[in-house]
Amino acid sequence: MPDTLLFAMEATLNGLTAGVMYALVALGFVLIFKASGIFNFAQGVMALFAALTLVGFQSGQIPFSHLINAMFGTRLHHFGWNMPTLLAIPATVLVMILLAVLVERFILKHLVNQEPIILFMATIGLAYFLEGVGDIMWGAEVKALDVGLPKGMSGAVDDVTFAWFGYGFYIDRLEIWAAGIAALLVAALTVFSQYTKQGRALRAVADDHQAALSVGISLRFIWVLTWSIAGIVALVAGIMWGSKSGVQFSLSLIALKALPVLILGGFTSIPGAIIGGLIIGVGEKLFDFFMSPIIGGATENWFAYMLALVFLLFRPQGLFGERIIERV
Amino acid sequence: MKMTRLAATIAATMIATGPALAETLHFPSLSYRTGPFAAGGIPFADGYSDYLTLINERDGGIGGVPIRQTECETAYNTERGVECYQSIRGDNPLVLQPLSTGITYQLIPRTMEDGIPMHTMGYGRTSAVNGEVFNWTFNYPANYWDGASVIINYLLEENEGSLEGKKIALLYHNSAYGREPIPTLTNLAERHGYELLTIGVDSPGQEQGSQWLQIRRERPDYVVMWGWGVMNPTAIQEAANIRFPMENFIGVWWSGSQQDVRPVGAGAHGYKALAMHGTGMDYPIYEDMQQYVIDAGKYAGTGDEVGTVLYSRGMYAAMLAVEAAKKAQEIHGVAAITPAMMRDGMANLEITEELMAELGLPNFGPAFSVACENHGGSGAAMIQQWDAEAGEWNLITDWIEPDREMIMEMAMEDSLAFAAENNMTPACLN
Numbered sequence: 001m002p003d004t005l006l007f008a009m010e011a012t013l014n015g016l017t018a019g020v021m022y023a024l025v026a027l028g029f030v031l032i033f034k035a036s037g038i039f040n041f042a043q044g045v046m047a048l049f050a051a052l053t054l055v056g057f058q059s060g061q062i063p064f065s066h067l068i069n070a071m072f073g074t075r076l077h078h079f080g081w082n083m084p085t086l087l088a089i090p091a092t093v094l095v096m097i098l099l100a101v102l103v104e105r106f107i108l109k110h111l112v113n114q115e116p117i118i119l120f121m122a123t124i125g126l127a128y129f130l131e132g133v134g135d136i137m138w139g140a141e142v143k144a145l146d147v148g149l150p151k152g153m154s155g156a157v158d159d160v161t162f163a164w165f166g167y168g169f170y171i172d173r174l175e176i177w178a179a180g181i182a183a184l185l186v187a188a189l190t191v192f193s194q195y196t197k198q199g200r201a202l203r204a205v206a207d208d209h210q211a212a213l214s215v216g217i218s219l220r221f222i223w224v225l226t227w228s229i230a231g232i233v234a235l236v237a238g239i240m241w242g243s244k245s246g247v248q249f250s251l252s253l254i255a256l257k258a259l260p261v262l263i264l265g266g267f268t269s270i271p272g273a274i275i276g277g278l279i280i281g282v283g284e285k286l287f288d289f290f291m292s293p294i295i296g297g298a299t300e301n302w303f304a305y306m307l308a309l310v311f312l313l314f315r316p317q318g319l320f321g322e323r324i325i326e327r328v
Numbered sequence: 329m330k331m332t333r334l335a336a337t338i339a340a341t342m343i344a345t346g347p348a349l350a351e352t353l354h355f356p357s358l359s360y361r362t363g364p365f366a367a368g369g370i371p372f373a374d375g376y377s378d379y380l381t382l383i384n385e386r387d388g389g390i391g392g393v394p395i396r397q398t399e400c401e402t403a404y405n406t407e408r409g410v411e412c413y414q415s416i417r418g419d420n421p422l423v424l425q426p427l428s429t430g431i432t433y434q435l436i437p438r439t440m441e442d443g444i445p446m447h448t449m450g451y452g453r454t455s456a457v458n459g460e461v462f463n464w465t466f467n468y469p470a471n472y473w474d475g476a477s478v479i480i481n482y483l484l485e486e487n488e489g490s491l492e493g494k495k496i497a498l499l500y501h502n503s504a505y506g507r508e509p510i511p512t513l514t515n516l517a518e519r520h521g522y523e524l525l526t527i528g529v530d531s532p533g534q535e536q537g538s539q540w541l542q543i544r545r546e547r548p549d550y551v552v553m554w555g556w557g558v559m560n561p562t563a564i565q566e567a568a569n570i571r572f573p574m575e576n577f578i579g580v581w582w583s584g585s586q587q588d589v590r591p592v593g594a595g596a597h598g599y600k601a602l603a604m605h606g607t608g609m610d611y612p613i614y615e616d617m618q619q620y621v622i623d624a625g626k627y628a629g630t631g632d633e634v635g636t637v638l639y640s641r642g643m644y645a646a647m648l649a650v651e652a653a654k655k656a657q658e659i660h661g662v663a664a665i666t667p668a669m670m671r672d673g674m675a676n677l678e679i680t681e682e683l684m685a686e687l688g689l690p691n692f693g694p695a696f697s698v699a700c701e702n703h704g705g706s707g708a709a710m711i712q713q714w715d716a717e718a719g720e721w722n723l724i725t726d727w728i729e730p731d732r733e734m735i736m737e738m739a740m741e742d743s744l745a746f747a748a749e750n751n752m753t754p755a756c757l758n
């Protein structure tokens with residue numbers, strides 16, 4: 001088999017796993033947009049905030065210690081103990097649920113029946129607020145995140161592909177795990193929305209707010225529920241991306257990776273987020289593989305948007321998005 | 329009537345406080361404590377501020393005149409950096425430290441026009457080394473082209489003087505900063521016979537899958553990195569993932585801090601980077617720093633960055649600024665110097681090992697002197713290597729000199745082109 005073909009196959013495989021990482025971020029956007037029609041600009045910052053909180057709990061860091069020290073002249077930093085990961089993750093989930101309650105109480109409740117653009121602007125404000133709170137709460141330094149997920153080259157994939165093709169493919173074990181976790185997440189979300197009372201209520205609200213209210217579904221509860229689930233998805237994305245390159249402000253910028261995925265997959269489809277992620281992942285890796293020697297690399301950031309733009313021309317609602325026809 | 333009285337009170341206050349403000353030495357800091365690059369910006373800003381605080385607290389300022397510090401947040405954003413400059417340019421800033429190559433490029437013509445000196449230590453426009461064109465910009469003790477040349481000279485030492493047939497990949501931040509070493513490495517490739525492979529990474533650099541697949545395919549002997557922010561730990565992690573020999577992976581001095589290696593853990597062991605100064609707290613200056621700044625609670629930020637690589641760099645930049653101010657006072661015979669006088673101090677700065685020892689920083693930085701023909705100092709740098717188990721950087725070489733003859737030739741060509749574009753006649757100011 002020619003080397004170019006083997007390398008292209010390796011790039012495709014890596015594109016698929018990278019696509020799952022993008023899809024993890026996109027899922028949070030889809031959940032909130034589906035249930036409330038809000039494009040949540042703060043989703044990336046939520047992933048950062050969740051990851052910061054998890055590392056803070058794991059390392060026994062005292063929240064707001066820098067602020068407390070500055071105000072009272074103390075030298076507080078750590079509680080003196082480390083929290084096991086299995087406890088730190090549920091504790092972080094509770095924080096994300098609390099955040100969802102606060103978002104509903106202080107932002108969404110006051111913006112019922114407002115235009116989508118107003119709600120979008122509110123999430124921009126939320127993003128800046130969370131960025132600042134995250135910094136004050138846990139500090140701005142780069143933090144290592146280790147939840148015990150394996151990292152590095154997969155020996156099994158290397159061995160198998162070497163036996164088949166005489167060339168061992170590289171694939172990061174963390175991304176294989178990410179693919180498995182994303183599959184579980186999608187399965188859990190599907191089961192939740194199809195087979196539970198709250199899930200059905202969530203779908204009812206997504207279909208028609210007024211109709212859902214008229215049959216006694218609490219819009220406020222559904223919003224808290226949606227934002228809590230989006231918070232948990234943000235935590236999963238934060239863990240995966242944070243394990244890759246540390247927890248720091250740049251983690252919030254992974255949201256930029258989700259936008260083309262959403263344009264491709266549609267803003268209202270969970271399978272669309274996954275398929276969109278895979279298309280973007282494979283597309284950008286193959287484009288870089290073939291075009292990088294000609295145009296000098298650094299194509300990943302803009303190629304995804306170019307691909308999304310082409311899709312927009314032919315299918316503005318995305319691959320799986322709902323086609324909205326408004327008649328006047 | 330009330331308004332007139334209020335206006336009169338404000339005017340009187342301004343007159344009363346005016347001379348007091350003039351009797352301070354204004355050292356602004358264009359810092360970035362927020363944004364994607366905050367993790368690198370914070371320790372630098374802390375080190376810069378703490379050293380100036382030490383000079384005020386211990387020595388009562390410079391030549392008896394207290395230092396006034398101001399900080400303007402740029403978030404490593406060029407537009408915001410220019411806004412910061414506009415806000416402080418009328419407040420007698422003695423020297424600007426933009427800490428960003430993008431901001432530096434924007435400020436070069438402005439500072440030339442306004443007569444405000446700028447110090448871009450280890451970053452910025454490399455050809456500013458030619459003081460006949462860039463009268464107001466200084467980039468001592470080393471610049472990017474020095475850094476690239478030092479790395480190649482180190483690799484020559486490692487390979488018994490020949491890089492013939494070797495393949496070197498440059499993994500660079502796809503920005504003005506990251507592209508700076510390409511001309512030097514290209515010229516050196518022709519001279520030493522190695523093959524140069526350039527691989528760009530878009531900012532911020534969190535996703536580098538394609539780049540490292542390419543490195544895995546191309547199998548370079550060495551990878552040289554020009555990264556910043558999250559690009560650094562991501563690259564080191566990816567190198568560890570593909571089992572690239574870490575001792576053959578060398579970063580510039582902006583890719584060699586604790587923030588770059590700690591997130592990777594044991595995988596970063598053996599990674600190398602340039603060092604333009606020493607690091608750690610084994611210097612006598614830290615006794616004074618502890619007494620006058622840290623224990624007194626007068627430290628900048630949270631006080632937990634003291635002694636780190638980027639804190640040391642900020643402290644070094646402040647130390648060089650203070651020494652230049654002293655030189656300016658000596659030249660002009662006045663304590664309350666102006667930005668123009670500060671420029672003269674910088675243009676005649678001489679740093680000796682005796683002076684460094686006297687300042688409590690023995691063997692911390694290279695000895696060098698500045699002249700109109702050379703605003704760039706010695707260009708020498710060391711190589712440091714990360715010990716993941718001990719969690720510390722170890723210096724593994726002495727000072728390595730760059731190929732200054734070639735660099736000065738390239739700098740001359742670039743700076744003269746700048747002068748021609750701007751209808752300038754190159755000349756020394758003093």
